[in-house]
Amino acid sequence: MTAASERDEGGLGREALAYADTLYNLARYLTGNVTEAEDLVQETYARALRAHAQFTPGTNLKAWLFRILRNTFLSDVRRRRNNPVVGGLDTVMPSVHDAAEQAWLREDVDLDRLRGLVAAEIEAGLMQLSEEGRTVILLDLEGLTEVEVAEIMGCAIGTVKSRLARARAALRRHLKDYAR
Amino acid sequence: MTPVPCAEARPALLDLQRGRLSAARAADIRAHVAGCADCTHAAEAEAALTDVLEHRLPQHTASLAFKRALREQWPAPAAPSRSWRRRWRVLAPAVAVVLLASVSAPLVWDRAVGRPEREAVAALTGEAVNDHLRMLFSQRPLEIESGGIHNVRPWFAGRLDFAPVVRFEGDAEFPLQGGAVGYFLDRRAAVLVYHHRRHVLSLFVFRADGLRWPRGGLEPVGRVQARAQRLRGFNVLLWRQDELGYALVSDVEPDALRALAVRLAAP
Numbered sequence: 001m002t003a004a005s006e007r008d009e010g011g012l013g014r015e016a017l018a019y020a021d022t023l024y025n026l027a028r029y030l031t032g033n034v035t036e037a038e039d040l041v042q043e044t045y046a047r048a049l050r051a052h053a054q055f056t057p058g059t060n061l062k063a064w065l066f067r068i069l070r071n072t073f074l075s076d077v078r079r080r081r082n083n084p085v086v087g088g089l090d091t092v093m094p095s096v097h098d099a100a101e102q103a104w105l106r107e108d109v110d111l112d113r114l115r116g117l118v119a120a121e122i123e124a125g126l127m128q129l130s131e132e133g134r135t136v137i138l139l140d141l142e143g144l145t146e147v148e149v150a151e152i153m154g155c156a157i158g159t160v161k162s163r164l165a166r167a168r169a170a171l172r173r174h175l176k177d178y179a180r
Numbered sequence: 181m182t183p184v185p186c187a188e189a190r191p192a193l194l195d196l197q198r199g200r201l202s203a204a205r206a207a208d209i210r211a212h213v214a215g216c217a218d219c220t221h222a223a224e225a226e227a228a229l230t231d232v233l234e235h236r237l238p239q240h241t242a243s244l245a246f247k248r249a250l251r252e253q254w255p256a257p258a259a260p261s262r263s264w265r266r267r268w269r270v271l272a273p274a275v276a277v278v279l280l281a282s283v284s285a286p287l288v289w290d291r292a293v294g295r296p297e298r299e300a301v302a303a304l305t306g307e308a309v310n311d312h313l314r315m316l317f318s319q320r321p322l323e324i325e326s327g328g329i330h331n332v333r334p335w336f337a338g339r340l341d342f343a344p345v346v347r348f349e350g351d352a353e354f355p356l357q358g359g360a361v362g363y364f365l366d367r368r369a370a371v372l373v374y375h376h377r378r379h380v381l382s383l384f385v386f387r388a389d390g391l392r393w394p395r396g397g398l399e400p401v402g403r404v405q406a407r408a409q410r411l412r413g414f415n416v417l418l419w420r421q422d423e424l425g426y427a428l429v430s431d432v433e434p435d436a437l438r439a440l441a442v443r444l445a446a447p
Binding site for chain 1: 191194195200221224225226228229231232233234236237238239240241242246247249250251253254341363366367368387389390423
Protein backbone atom coordinates (compact mmCIF):
# COMPACT_ATOMS: atom_id res chain seq x y z
CA MET A 1 0.00 0.00 0.00
CA THR A 2 1.40 3.43 -0.92
CA ALA A 3 1.77 6.32 1.53
CA ALA A 4 -0.89 8.26 -0.39
CA SER A 5 -3.40 5.47 -0.22
CA GLU A 6 -2.63 4.95 3.47
CA ARG A 7 -3.38 8.64 4.06
CA ASP A 8 -6.65 8.37 2.10
CA GLU A 9 -7.58 5.27 4.04
CA GLY A 10 -6.87 6.95 7.37
CA GLY A 11 -8.84 10.07 6.46
CA LEU A 12 -11.74 7.98 5.22
CA GLY A 13 -11.54 5.91 8.40
CA ARG A 14 -11.87 8.96 10.67
CA GLU A 15 -14.88 10.15 8.72
CA ALA A 16 -16.41 6.69 8.51
CA LEU A 17 -16.05 6.06 12.24
CA ALA A 18 -18.13 9.17 12.93
CA TYR A 19 -21.11 7.17 11.64
CA ALA A 20 -20.63 4.26 14.07
CA ASP A 21 -23.71 5.12 16.15
CA THR A 22 -25.91 5.66 13.10
CA LEU A 23 -24.84 2.35 11.57
CA TYR A 24 -25.21 0.57 14.88
CA ASN A 25 -28.77 1.89 15.27
CA LEU A 26 -29.81 0.44 11.89
CA ALA A 27 -27.94 -2.79 12.72
CA ARG A 28 -29.86 -3.11 16.01
CA TYR A 29 -33.18 -2.73 14.23
CA LEU A 30 -32.15 -5.23 11.56
CA THR A 31 -30.74 -7.91 13.84
CA GLY A 32 -32.74 -7.26 17.00
CA ASN A 33 -29.87 -7.82 19.43
CA VAL A 34 -26.63 -6.26 20.66
CA THR A 35 -24.18 -9.00 19.76
CA GLU A 36 -25.33 -9.47 16.17
CA ALA A 37 -25.55 -5.71 15.68
CA GLU A 38 -21.95 -5.28 16.81
CA ASP A 39 -20.82 -8.14 14.56
CA LEU A 40 -22.66 -6.58 11.64
CA VAL A 41 -21.17 -3.10 12.17
CA GLN A 42 -17.70 -4.58 12.64
CA GLU A 43 -18.02 -6.55 9.40
CA THR A 44 -19.33 -3.43 7.65
CA TYR A 45 -16.21 -1.48 8.63
CA ALA A 46 -13.96 -4.39 7.69
CA ARG A 47 -15.52 -4.49 4.22
CA ALA A 48 -15.39 -0.71 3.90
CA LEU A 49 -11.71 -0.81 4.81
CA ARG A 50 -11.01 -3.44 2.18
CA ALA A 51 -13.03 -1.54 -0.44
CA HIS A 52 -12.01 2.02 0.48
CA ALA A 53 -10.44 2.55 -2.95
CA GLN A 54 -13.88 2.07 -4.52
CA PHE A 55 -15.36 4.98 -2.58
CA THR A 56 -15.62 8.13 -4.71
CA PRO A 57 -14.56 11.21 -2.70
CA GLY A 58 -17.26 13.85 -2.66
CA THR A 59 -20.10 11.32 -2.70
CA ASN A 60 -22.18 10.42 0.34
CA LEU A 61 -20.02 8.30 2.66
CA LYS A 62 -22.90 7.62 5.04
CA ALA A 63 -25.03 6.18 2.22
CA TRP A 64 -22.05 4.09 1.04
CA LEU A 65 -21.62 2.62 4.53
CA PHE A 66 -25.35 1.96 4.86
CA ARG A 67 -25.27 0.08 1.56
CA ILE A 68 -22.38 -2.09 2.73
CA LEU A 69 -24.13 -2.75 6.03
CA ARG A 70 -27.40 -3.77 4.42
CA ASN A 71 -25.71 -5.96 1.80
CA THR A 72 -23.68 -7.62 4.57
CA PHE A 73 -26.84 -8.24 6.56
CA LEU A 74 -28.69 -9.71 3.56
CA SER A 75 -25.73 -11.93 2.65
CA ASP A 76 -25.72 -13.19 6.20
CA VAL A 77 -29.46 -13.88 6.19
CA ARG A 78 -29.17 -15.73 2.87
CA ARG A 79 -26.22 -17.75 4.07
CA ARG A 80 -28.11 -18.78 7.19
CA ARG A 81 -31.17 -19.78 5.23
CA ASN A 82 -28.88 -21.49 2.76
CA ASN A 83 -31.02 -20.35 -0.12
CA PRO A 84 -31.48 -17.12 -2.02
CA VAL A 85 -34.30 -14.79 -1.13
CA VAL A 86 -36.97 -15.16 -3.79
CA GLY A 87 -39.18 -12.22 -4.67
CA GLY A 88 -37.65 -9.79 -2.16
CA LEU A 89 -37.93 -9.67 1.59
CA ASP A 90 -40.90 -7.35 1.72
CA THR A 91 -43.82 -9.09 3.36
CA VAL A 92 -46.00 -5.99 3.47
CA MET A 93 -48.96 -6.49 1.18
CA PRO A 94 -50.08 -3.16 -0.20
CA SER A 95 -53.77 -3.70 -0.84
CA VAL A 96 -55.00 -6.07 1.87
CA HIS A 97 -55.33 -3.46 4.59
CA ASP A 98 -56.30 -0.47 2.48
CA ALA A 99 -59.83 -0.31 3.89
CA ALA A 100 -58.63 -0.52 7.50
CA GLU A 101 -55.95 2.08 6.76
CA GLN A 102 -58.51 4.47 5.32
CA ALA A 103 -60.82 3.95 8.30
CA TRP A 104 -58.03 4.56 10.77
CA LEU A 105 -56.88 7.70 9.02
CA ARG A 106 -60.33 9.13 9.61
CA GLU A 107 -60.36 8.48 13.37
CA ASP A 108 -58.99 11.41 15.33
CA VAL A 109 -59.02 9.50 18.59
CA ASP A 110 -56.47 7.04 17.25
CA LEU A 111 -54.09 9.87 16.43
CA ASP A 112 -54.29 11.02 20.05
CA ARG A 113 -53.55 7.49 21.21
CA LEU A 114 -50.71 7.24 18.72
CA ARG A 115 -49.16 10.35 20.22
CA GLY A 116 -49.39 8.71 23.68
CA LEU A 117 -47.39 5.59 22.79
CA VAL A 118 -44.20 4.91 24.72
CA ALA A 119 -40.80 4.18 23.19
CA ALA A 120 -40.93 0.43 23.76
CA GLU A 121 -44.27 0.14 21.96
CA ILE A 122 -43.04 2.11 18.96
CA GLU A 123 -39.92 -0.03 18.78
CA ALA A 124 -41.98 -3.22 19.04
CA GLY A 125 -44.25 -1.96 16.24
CA LEU A 126 -41.29 -1.20 14.01
CA MET A 127 -39.74 -4.61 14.70
CA GLN A 128 -42.90 -6.28 13.38
CA LEU A 129 -42.21 -4.90 9.91
CA SER A 130 -40.26 -6.73 7.25
CA GLU A 131 -36.55 -6.00 6.87
CA GLU A 132 -37.29 -3.76 3.89
CA GLY A 133 -39.96 -1.91 5.84
CA ARG A 134 -37.69 -1.25 8.82
CA THR A 135 -34.79 -0.23 6.59
CA VAL A 136 -36.71 2.21 4.43
CA ILE A 137 -38.33 3.88 7.46
CA LEU A 138 -35.03 4.23 9.33
CA LEU A 139 -33.15 5.53 6.28
CA ASP A 140 -35.92 8.05 5.69
CA LEU A 141 -35.67 9.16 9.34
CA GLU A 142 -31.91 9.58 8.85
CA GLY A 143 -32.71 12.28 6.33
CA LEU A 144 -31.32 10.46 3.31
CA THR A 145 -32.79 11.47 -0.03
CA GLU A 146 -34.90 9.05 -2.03
CA VAL A 147 -32.05 8.80 -4.54
CA GLU A 148 -29.64 7.76 -1.75
CA VAL A 149 -32.14 5.30 -0.29
CA ALA A 150 -32.67 3.83 -3.76
CA GLU A 151 -28.90 3.34 -4.13
CA ILE A 152 -28.64 1.70 -0.73
CA MET A 153 -31.56 -0.63 -1.35
CA GLY A 154 -30.66 -1.31 -4.97
CA CYS A 155 -34.03 -0.31 -6.41
CA ALA A 156 -35.72 2.49 -8.35
CA ILE A 157 -36.77 5.76 -6.72
CA GLY A 158 -40.42 4.95 -7.39
CA THR A 159 -39.97 1.66 -5.55
CA VAL A 160 -38.54 3.52 -2.55
CA LYS A 161 -41.60 5.76 -2.54
CA SER A 162 -44.06 2.87 -2.61
CA ARG A 163 -42.09 0.81 -0.08
CA LEU A 164 -41.95 3.74 2.31
CA ALA A 165 -45.68 4.42 1.97
CA ARG A 166 -46.50 0.74 2.54
CA ALA A 167 -44.13 0.41 5.47
CA ARG A 168 -45.54 3.50 7.19
CA ALA A 169 -49.09 2.26 6.63
CA ALA A 170 -48.15 -1.15 8.07
CA LEU A 171 -46.45 0.52 11.05
CA ARG A 172 -49.57 2.58 11.75
CA ARG A 173 -51.60 -0.62 11.77
CA HIS A 174 -49.21 -2.28 14.22
CA LEU A 175 -49.12 0.78 16.46
CA LYS A 176 -52.90 0.87 16.42
CA ASP A 177 -52.85 -2.40 18.38
CA TYR A 178 -50.68 -0.79 21.08
CA ALA A 179 -52.78 2.39 21.12
CA ARG A 180 -55.95 0.58 22.20
CA MET B 181 -53.59 26.21 -9.66
CA THR B 182 -54.39 22.68 -10.88
CA PRO B 183 -57.16 20.71 -9.14
CA VAL B 184 -55.81 17.48 -7.61
CA PRO B 185 -57.93 14.40 -6.81
CA CYS B 186 -57.55 12.56 -3.46
CA ALA B 187 -55.89 9.57 -5.14
CA GLU B 188 -53.14 11.85 -6.35
CA ALA B 189 -52.83 14.01 -3.23
CA ARG B 190 -52.64 11.18 -0.68
CA PRO B 191 -49.33 9.63 -1.88
CA ALA B 192 -47.80 13.11 -2.06
CA LEU B 193 -48.50 14.04 1.57
CA LEU B 194 -45.22 12.69 2.93
CA ASP B 195 -43.29 14.36 0.09
CA LEU B 196 -45.05 17.59 0.99
CA GLN B 197 -43.99 17.30 4.63
CA ARG B 198 -40.44 16.41 3.60
CA GLY B 199 -40.25 19.45 1.28
CA ARG B 200 -39.64 17.22 -1.73
CA LEU B 201 -42.24 18.84 -4.01
CA SER B 202 -41.81 21.77 -6.35
CA ALA B 203 -43.39 25.02 -5.18
CA ALA B 204 -46.25 24.75 -7.70
CA ARG B 205 -46.96 21.10 -6.88
CA ALA B 206 -46.81 21.81 -3.13
CA ALA B 207 -49.31 24.65 -3.56
CA ASP B 208 -51.70 22.32 -5.47
CA ILE B 209 -51.51 19.63 -2.78
CA ARG B 210 -51.93 22.16 0.04
CA ALA B 211 -54.98 23.63 -1.67
CA HIS B 212 -56.52 20.17 -2.01
CA VAL B 213 -55.79 19.24 1.62
CA ALA B 214 -57.30 22.51 2.85
CA GLY B 215 -60.61 21.62 1.20
CA CYS B 216 -60.69 17.86 1.86
CA ALA B 217 -61.46 16.50 5.34
CA ASP B 218 -60.17 12.98 4.57
CA CYS B 219 -56.85 14.23 3.23
CA THR B 220 -56.52 16.64 6.16
CA HIS B 221 -56.83 13.65 8.52
CA ALA B 222 -54.40 11.66 6.38
CA ALA B 223 -51.89 14.52 6.53
CA GLU B 224 -52.28 14.71 10.31
CA ALA B 225 -51.76 10.95 10.55
CA GLU B 226 -48.53 11.20 8.53
CA ALA B 227 -47.31 14.10 10.66
CA ALA B 228 -48.20 12.30 13.92
CA LEU B 229 -46.33 9.17 12.83
CA THR B 230 -43.27 11.19 11.83
CA ASP B 231 -43.39 13.05 15.14
CA VAL B 232 -43.65 9.82 17.15
CA LEU B 233 -40.79 8.20 15.20
CA GLU B 234 -38.52 11.23 15.41
CA HIS B 235 -39.10 11.89 19.11
CA ARG B 236 -39.83 8.55 20.75
CA LEU B 237 -38.31 5.75 18.71
CA PRO B 238 -35.28 4.60 20.77
CA GLN B 239 -31.96 5.42 19.14
CA HIS B 240 -29.48 2.66 19.91
CA THR B 241 -25.92 3.85 20.34
CA ALA B 242 -22.81 1.70 20.16
CA SER B 243 -20.89 1.26 23.40
CA LEU B 244 -17.67 3.21 23.91
CA ALA B 245 -15.72 -0.05 24.14
CA PHE B 246 -17.09 -1.18 20.80
CA LYS B 247 -16.26 2.15 19.16
CA ARG B 248 -12.74 1.96 20.55
CA ALA B 249 -12.41 -1.52 19.01
CA LEU B 250 -13.56 -0.13 15.66
CA ARG B 251 -10.98 2.66 15.83
CA GLU B 252 -8.26 0.11 16.46
CA GLN B 253 -9.47 -1.93 13.50
CA TRP B 254 -9.12 1.03 11.12
CA PRO B 255 -5.47 2.08 10.77
CA ALA B 256 -4.47 5.64 11.62
CA PRO B 257 -3.29 7.77 8.72
CA ALA B 258 0.43 7.56 7.97
CA ALA B 259 2.35 10.70 8.96
CA PRO B 260 4.00 12.40 5.98
CA SER B 261 7.73 13.19 6.34
CA ARG B 262 8.59 16.87 6.73
CA SER B 263 11.61 18.94 7.60
CA TRP B 264 11.96 19.95 11.29
CA ARG B 265 11.23 23.58 10.37
CA ARG B 266 7.96 22.65 8.65
CA ARG B 267 7.19 20.23 11.44
CA TRP B 268 7.65 22.93 14.03
CA ARG B 269 5.40 25.30 12.07
CA VAL B 270 2.74 22.64 12.19
CA LEU B 271 3.47 21.55 15.75
CA ALA B 272 3.64 24.99 17.39
CA PRO B 273 -0.14 25.55 17.35
CA ALA B 274 -0.61 21.95 18.47
CA VAL B 275 1.73 22.45 21.44
CA ALA B 276 -0.23 25.56 22.40
CA VAL B 277 -3.44 23.59 22.15
CA VAL B 278 -2.01 20.80 24.32
CA LEU B 279 -0.93 23.31 26.97
CA LEU B 280 -4.33 24.94 26.90
CA ALA B 281 -6.02 21.54 26.99
CA SER B 282 -4.00 20.47 30.04
CA VAL B 283 -5.48 23.45 31.88
CA SER B 284 -9.02 23.14 30.60
CA ALA B 285 -9.21 19.34 30.26
CA PRO B 286 -10.79 18.68 33.66
CA LEU B 287 -13.53 21.19 32.89
CA VAL B 288 -14.07 19.83 29.39
CA TRP B 289 -14.03 16.26 30.68
CA ASP B 290 -16.61 17.14 33.29
CA ARG B 291 -18.82 18.82 30.73
CA ALA B 292 -18.47 16.03 28.15
CA VAL B 293 -18.49 12.96 30.39
CA GLY B 294 -18.87 13.71 34.08
CA ARG B 295 -21.93 15.92 34.02
CA PRO B 296 -23.98 13.82 31.52
CA GLU B 297 -23.21 10.73 33.58
CA ARG B 298 -24.25 12.44 36.84
CA GLU B 299 -27.46 13.59 35.18
CA ALA B 300 -28.12 10.08 33.84
CA VAL B 301 -27.56 8.49 37.26
CA ALA B 302 -29.75 11.13 38.91
CA ALA B 303 -32.54 10.40 36.39
CA LEU B 304 -32.37 6.63 36.99
CA THR B 305 -32.21 7.07 40.77
CA GLY B 306 -35.06 9.59 40.88
CA GLU B 307 -37.23 7.35 38.73
CA ALA B 308 -36.52 4.31 40.92
CA VAL B 309 -37.41 6.16 44.14
CA ASN B 310 -40.53 7.75 42.66
CA ASP B 311 -41.72 4.40 41.28
CA HIS B 312 -41.05 2.78 44.66
CA LEU B 313 -43.11 5.49 46.37
CA ARG B 314 -45.95 5.03 43.87
CA MET B 315 -45.82 1.33 44.73
CA LEU B 316 -46.00 2.05 48.47
CA PHE B 317 -48.86 4.57 48.12
CA SER B 318 -50.89 2.40 45.77
CA GLN B 319 -54.07 0.84 47.14
CA ARG B 320 -53.41 -2.37 45.24
CA PRO B 321 -49.68 -2.40 44.57
CA LEU B 322 -49.50 -6.05 43.48
CA GLU B 323 -51.31 -7.38 40.45
CA ILE B 324 -50.13 -10.93 41.14
CA GLU B 325 -49.71 -12.17 44.68
CA SER B 326 -46.75 -14.44 45.15
CA GLY B 327 -47.08 -18.16 45.05
CA GLY B 328 -43.32 -18.29 44.36
CA ILE B 329 -41.25 -16.98 41.44
CA HIS B 330 -42.51 -19.80 39.19
CA ASN B 331 -45.96 -18.42 39.71
CA VAL B 332 -45.02 -14.73 39.37
CA ARG B 333 -42.61 -14.80 36.41
CA PRO B 334 -44.96 -16.52 33.92
CA TRP B 335 -47.60 -13.98 34.83
CA PHE B 336 -45.56 -11.32 33.00
CA ALA B 337 -45.75 -13.24 29.70
CA GLY B 338 -47.84 -11.24 27.26
CA ARG B 339 -47.74 -8.17 29.48
CA LEU B 340 -44.21 -7.08 28.60
CA ASP B 341 -42.15 -7.02 25.40
CA PHE B 342 -39.26 -8.78 27.17
CA ALA B 343 -38.84 -11.65 29.64
CA PRO B 344 -37.72 -10.36 33.04
CA VAL B 345 -34.77 -12.48 34.15
CA VAL B 346 -35.27 -12.95 37.91
CA ARG B 347 -34.44 -16.34 39.39
CA PHE B 348 -34.48 -15.55 43.10
CA GLU B 349 -37.72 -16.93 44.46
CA GLY B 350 -37.43 -15.33 47.90
CA ASP B 351 -36.35 -16.87 51.18
CA ALA B 352 -37.01 -16.42 54.89
CA GLU B 353 -35.00 -13.20 54.99
CA PHE B 354 -36.41 -11.73 51.77
CA PRO B 355 -39.83 -13.27 51.03
CA LEU B 356 -41.25 -12.49 47.57
CA GLN B 357 -44.61 -10.74 47.88
CA GLY B 358 -45.65 -10.56 44.23
CA GLY B 359 -45.38 -8.54 41.07
CA ALA B 360 -46.96 -5.95 38.85
CA VAL B 361 -46.40 -4.21 35.53
CA GLY B 362 -45.22 -0.63 35.84
CA TYR B 363 -43.30 1.95 33.90
CA PHE B 364 -39.68 2.95 34.26
CA LEU B 365 -38.94 6.23 32.47
CA ASP B 366 -40.38 5.71 28.98
CA ARG B 367 -40.75 1.93 28.99
CA ARG B 368 -42.67 -0.89 30.59
CA ALA B 369 -41.10 -2.59 33.58
CA ALA B 370 -41.62 -5.73 35.62
CA VAL B 371 -42.02 -4.79 39.27
CA LEU B 372 -41.23 -7.42 41.90
CA VAL B 373 -41.78 -6.71 45.58
CA TYR B 374 -39.83 -8.38 48.37
CA HIS B 375 -40.07 -7.84 52.13
CA HIS B 376 -37.30 -7.66 54.70
CA ARG B 377 -38.63 -7.60 58.24
CA ARG B 378 -41.15 -4.76 57.96
CA HIS B 379 -39.50 -3.05 55.02
CA VAL B 380 -40.65 -3.16 51.41
CA LEU B 381 -38.05 -3.61 48.65
CA SER B 382 -39.04 -2.92 45.02
CA LEU B 383 -37.16 -4.38 42.08
CA PHE B 384 -37.76 -2.82 38.65
CA VAL B 385 -36.62 -4.80 35.63
CA PHE B 386 -36.71 -3.07 32.25
CA ARG B 387 -35.05 -3.01 28.84
CA ALA B 388 -31.81 -1.07 29.19
CA ASP B 389 -31.29 -0.20 25.52
CA GLY B 390 -31.20 3.48 24.70
CA LEU B 391 -30.66 4.47 28.35
CA ARG B 392 -27.48 6.22 29.40
CA TRP B 393 -26.02 3.95 32.06
CA PRO B 394 -23.39 4.78 34.74
CA ARG B 395 -19.89 3.61 33.84
CA GLY B 396 -18.06 5.01 36.84
CA GLY B 397 -18.44 4.46 40.59
CA LEU B 398 -19.45 0.83 40.13
CA GLU B 399 -18.90 -1.72 42.88
CA PRO B 400 -19.08 -5.50 42.70
CA VAL B 401 -22.34 -6.87 44.02
CA GLY B 402 -22.22 -10.63 43.59
CA ARG B 403 -21.76 -11.30 39.86
CA VAL B 404 -22.62 -7.78 38.72
CA GLN B 405 -21.15 -4.30 38.89
CA ALA B 406 -23.70 -2.00 40.50
CA ARG B 407 -23.96 1.70 41.24
CA ALA B 408 -25.16 2.49 44.78
CA GLN B 409 -27.11 5.71 45.24
CA ARG B 410 -28.98 7.36 48.09
CA LEU B 411 -31.89 9.73 47.58
CA ARG B 412 -34.40 11.19 50.04
CA GLY B 413 -33.61 8.49 52.62
CA PHE B 414 -33.90 5.61 50.16
CA ASN B 415 -31.04 3.40 49.05
CA VAL B 416 -30.90 2.42 45.38
CA LEU B 417 -28.79 -0.13 43.52
CA LEU B 418 -28.62 0.07 39.72
CA TRP B 419 -27.08 -2.61 37.52
CA ARG B 420 -27.26 -4.12 34.06
CA GLN B 421 -27.27 -7.75 33.07
CA ASP B 422 -27.16 -8.40 29.34
CA GLU B 423 -29.89 -6.28 27.76
CA LEU B 424 -31.88 -5.67 30.94
CA GLY B 425 -31.58 -2.94 33.54
CA TYR B 426 -32.31 -3.49 37.23
CA ALA B 427 -33.17 -0.92 39.88
CA LEU B 428 -33.55 -2.13 43.46
CA VAL B 429 -34.83 0.44 45.94
CA SER B 430 -35.86 0.49 49.59
CA ASP B 431 -35.40 2.28 52.88
CA VAL B 432 -33.48 -0.70 54.31
CA GLU B 433 -29.82 -0.35 55.20
CA PRO B 434 -27.37 -0.56 52.27
CA ASP B 435 -26.04 -3.93 53.48
CA ALA B 436 -29.49 -5.50 53.41
CA LEU B 437 -30.18 -4.07 49.95
CA ARG B 438 -26.85 -5.43 48.73
CA ALA B 439 -27.64 -8.85 50.23
CA LEU B 440 -30.85 -9.05 48.18
CA ALA B 441 -29.05 -7.79 45.05
CA VAL B 442 -26.47 -10.57 45.42
CA ARG B 443 -29.28 -13.13 45.55
CA LEU B 444 -31.03 -11.56 42.54
CA ALA B 445 -27.86 -11.48 40.42
CA ALA B 446 -26.87 -15.06 41.29
CA PRO B 447 -26.93 -17.53 38.34
